[in-house]
Amino acid sequence: MRPARRWPVTQPTKSSLLNVLPLKQRMKIPRQHMLEQCAEQRAHNFTEVNLGYSEELARQEALRCLDCAKPACTNDCPVGVKVKDFVALIVAGDYLGAAAKIREDNVLPAITGRVCPQEDHCEGGCLMGKKVQPLGIGYLERFVADYEQRHLDISNLPKAAPTGKKVAIVGSGPSGLTAAGDLVQKGHQVHVFEALHTPGGVLVYGIPEFRLPKQIIREQIDYMRAMGVEFETNVVVGRTVTIDELMNEEGYDAVFIGTGAGLPQFMGIPGEHLNGVYSANEFLTRINLMHAYEFPKYDAPIVDFLGKNVAVIGGGNTALDSIRSALRLGAGKAFVLYRRSEAEMPARKEEVKHAQQEGIEFQVLTAPIEFLDDGKGWLAGARCQKMALGEPDASGRHRPVPIEGSEYEIPLSVAVIAIGTSANPIVQSTTPGLNTSKRNYIQADATTQRTSRKGVFAGGDIVTGSATVILAMGAGRRAAKSIDDYLTSGEW
Amino acid sequence: MFKILHAEFLAPGIKRFVIEAPRIARKQKPGQFVILRLNEQGERIPITIEHSDAERGTIGIVVQSAGKTTNLLNSLNTGDSILDVVGPLGKPSEIENFGTVVVMGGGVGTAMAYPTAAALKRAGNRVISIVGARNKELVILERELREVSDALMITTDDGTYADKGFVTDKLRQLIENGTRIDLVLAIGPIPMMRAVAEMTRKERIRTVVSLNPIMIDGTGMCGGCRVMVDGKSEFACVDGPEFDGHRVDFSVLVQRNSMYRAAEQKSMQDFQREKLHLDAAPTQEKTTCALHGGGR
Numbered sequence: 001m002r003p004a005r006r007w008p009v010t011q012p013t014k015s016s017l018l019n020v021l022p023l024k025q026r027m028k029i030p031r032q033h034m035l036e037q038c039a040e041q042r043a044h045n046f047t048e049v050n051l052g053y054s055e056e057l058a059r060q061e062a063l064r065c066l067d068c069a070k071p072a073c074t075n076d077c078p079v080g081v082k083v084k085d086f087v088a089l090i091v092a093g094d095y096l097g098a099a100a101k102i103r104e105d106n107v108l109p110a111i112t113g114r115v116c117p118q119e120d121h122c123e124g125g126c127l128m129g130k131k132v133q134p135l136g137i138g139y140l141e142r143f144v145a146d147y148e149q150r151h152l153d154i155s156n157l158p159k160a161a162p163t164g165k166k167v168a169i170v171g172s173g174p175s176g177l178t179a180a181g182d183l184v185q186k187g188h189q190v191h192v193f194e195a196l197h198t199p200g201g202v203l204v205y206g207i208p209e210f211r212l213p214k215q216i217i218r219e220q221i222d223y224m225r226a227m228g229v230e231f232e233t234n235v236v237v238g239r240t241v242t243i244d245e246l247m248n249e250e251g252y253d254a255v256f257i258g259t260g261a262g263l264p265q266f267m268g269i270p271g272e273h274l275n276g277v278y279s280a281n282e283f284l285t286r287i288n289l290m291h292a293y294e295f296p297k298y299d300a301p302i303v304d305f306l307g308k309n310v311a312v313i314g315g316g317n318t319a320l321d322s323i324r325s326a327l328r329l330g331a332g333k334a335f336v337l338y339r340r341s342e343a344e345m346p347a348r349k350e351e352v353k354h355a356q357q358e359g360i361e362f363q364v365l366t367a368p369i370e371f372l373d374d375g376k377g378w379l380a381g382a383r384c385q386k387m388a389l390g391e392p393d394a395s396g397r398h399r400p401v402p403i404e405g406s407e408y409e410i411p412l413s414v415a416v417i418a419i420g421t422s423a424n425p426i427v428q429s430t431t432p433g434l435n436t437s438k439r440n441y442i443q444a445d446a447t448t449q450r451t452s453r454k455g456v457f458a459g460g461d462i463v464t465g466s467a468t469v470i471l472a473m474g475a476g477r478r479a480a481k482s483i484d485d486y487l488t489s490g491e492w
Numbered sequence: 493m494f495k496i497l498h499a500e501f502l503a504p505g506i507k508r509f510v511i512e513a514p515r516i517a518r519k520q521k522p523g524q525f526v527i528l529r530l531n532e533q534g535e536r537i538p539i540t541i542e543h544s545d546a547e548r549g550t551i552g553i554v555v556q557s558a559g560k561t562t563n564l565l566n567s568l569n570t571g572d573s574i575l576d577v578v579g580p581l582g583k584p585s586e587i588e589n590f591g592t593v594v595v596m597g598g599g600v601g602t603a604m605a606y607p608t609a610a611a612l613k614r615a616g617n618r619v620i621s622i623v624g625a626r627n628k629e630l631v632i633l634e635r636e637l638r639e640v641s642d643a644l645m646i647t648t649d650d651g652t653y654a655d656k657g658f659v660t661d662k663l664r665q666l667i668e669n670g671t672r673i674d675l676v677l678a679i680g681p682i683p684m685m686r687a688v689a690e691m692t693r694k695e696r697i698r699t700v701v702s703l704n705p706i707m708i709d710g711t712g713m714c715g716g717c718r719v720m721v722d723g724k725s726e727f728a729c730v731d732g733p734e735f736d737g738h739r740v741d742f743s744v745l746v747q748r749n750s751m752y753r754a755a756e757q758k759s760m761q762d763f764q765r766e767k768l769h770l771d772a773a774p775t776q777e778k779t780t781c782a783l784h785g786g787g788r
Binding site: 205236264266275276278282286290291298301303304424426 | 519529561575710752
């Protein structure tokens with residue numbers, strides 16, 4: 001183990017000096033595949049699908065970077081990771097340096113390296129992708145983050161000089177953790193409140209072990225503790241303590257609200273109350289937070305999936321996380337019912353590919369219109385309707401239009417509804433003067449993340465509605481900067 | 493960790509705990525509940541708060557052994573700790589001067605009705621309390637409830653104490669006597685709350701019941717605790733736990749609460765087997781295995 005490095009790294013990396021391979025040759029190196037568990041095997045376990053890069057694979061992949069003068073990757077990253085600089089450090093074999101370089105902009109590299117939709121951000125604009133395949137930025141990020149975890153001694157991280165200012169972070173999901181990490185580096189005292197018994201928010205309760213192992217989250221949070229961030233679990237802000245009490249009685253100078261998208265949406269169709277119909281949030285929380293897949297070693301149960309027909313309704317990452325979990329619980333047949341076509345699916349491309357490899361059947365342009373009762377209060381099936389694509393709606397995606405007379409029934413024992421969430425009202429309803437949108441999301445400035453309340457900032461899904469981990473982290477990052485400005489200047 | 497400052501059995505299988513939880517104690521209002529988890533393998537179960545003491549920073553809960561988790565909880569004693577306690581959750585009871593209120597507690601539900609009865613009394617209501625239990629031993633909080641009630645009636649199913657019969661018998665008597673009743677609060681087993689709601693529906697007496705569906709997070713995030721109210725899904729953890737008894741679909745509640753019956757029975761059997769084993773070999777190391785079951 002190497003000694004703690006001085007952090008953050010300040011000297012700029014002359015990335016062009018580190019990769020001596022001529023540009024033309026870089027283009028000839030194929031994108032390096034990440035090792036993964038084979039589909040037959042992984043469909044029956046909760047162990048991580050992707051196994052990571054070896055040093056050789058990582059350096060080979062890193063050599064492909066074209067070292068663009070105007071790097072789209074950094075530009076398209078919601079937290080602005082200096083991609084070509086960290087990649088050049090991989091080429092040079094300085095993996096800890098690469099990790100430190102990422103950490104200048106991203107305090108959760110092991111997490112984003114696994115769950116970011118890179119195709120929509122860094123890899124989406126990669127010049128290599130225009131010609132061949134984009135640089136494996138996510139894979140490389142994951143590699144250096146995992147390397148750092150194994151090799152960096154975090155017991156003695158350097159700390160910024162204390163400013164004497166206290167910041168409360170409400171919620172320990174991606175936006176809260178990012179804001180906390182950035183603020184503690186500025187020397188502020190940062191205290192994170194979490195409603196559940198484990199910090200991590202959606203990273204813990206929402207994303208399954210096979211995509212983001214809990215151990216990784218624990219390690220990232222341990223790192224934040226080593227940076228000086230304090231965590232307090234079992235506090236539901238709005239119930240256990242209010243924002244006003246935090247500021248007036250507990251001496252917090254600023255508060256960041258990152259409570260996430262709260263309430264699961266249901267479809268409002270007949271039969272949703274039947275046993276065997278889950279919201280994705282409940283299903284995933286039972287699996288991920290409560291370890292129901294390890295029942296009876298863990299106490300929280302889940303219904304029996306063995307050999308059963310299971311469907312998820314929805315086409316996002318949550319839907320795929322749910323149905324792939326169901327498969328791992330022993331489901332006989334696993335379906336995705338999605339009302340638009342595969343092209344409109346919001347899920348990460350890699351997840352769709354992995355799910356298809358594992359044998360999950362996609363029934364697109366399909367929506368259930370009723371859940372059927374077995375006569376004893378349990379789900380027996382779904383009556384579905386086929387859809388056609390109509391004109392684009394507000395989201396720019398084609399609106400699904402029901403096809404009359406296309407109804408058919410499929411037998412199902414379990415259905416998981418993953419069609420999105422709406423705003424959890426607990427904080428809004430207990431914080432006077434906090435402006436909200438028509439749909440009860442908290443209103444915050446898109447640049448400063450300031451709310452209508454002095455000293456109160458908000459970001460992530462509680463402002464935007466359901467989005468991605470990295471977009472929430474971007475909001476946390478902007479909020480941290482703006483909180484620091486506010487605490488330094490005292491000006492609102 | 494939340495320290496148990498005091499633990500005592502009120503009746504066989506019914507235990508009262510005083511727990512150090514200063515944040516919760518400061519905020520608790522009658523009708524609210526906590527969710528607790530006993531150990532790393534444990535499930536999360538909701539338990540109504542029986543009382544709180546903001547100055548001492550303590551809350552009280554009353555727990556009836558039902559499944560694995562409640563049995564394990566009731567094996568804890570003064571000085572032990574509970575890993576996680578979060579709250580206060582749920583909407584507080586609506587407290588105002590309604591006039592005459594009948595507070596009905598069935599079994600351990602009496603402990604949940606008590607803080608609301610006390611608050612209703614303080615708000616100036618005439619409080620008539622009706623407490624029912626299976627037998628004499630299981631009548632709890634009689635003295636406490638008597639202190640906050642203008643009248644207290646007790647029934648036991650087997651007649652071993654006070655009047656033989658059910659709480660609904662007493663309610664019927666009140667109605668038949670022409671007692672003016674402005675509000676009924678019924679907290680207890682589902683069949684009892686359902687029977688009370690059916691009786692008062694005809695009389696058009698506003699009736700509040702406290703529901704106990706299966707919960708996980710308790711903040712509205714999972715939707716597991718959804719109950720059918722007026723044909724629509726509502727979440728007991730954020731919209732309740734108290735609802736208008738005339739609008740609740742009790743059969744859906746019974747059906748959804750049975751969802752994990754088989755798993756609950758397995759957990760309980762494993763627990764009992766392990767307990768027998770441990771009792772037979774008392775020198776063995778204390779079990780770290782966790783418990784499952786119950787609920788409020």
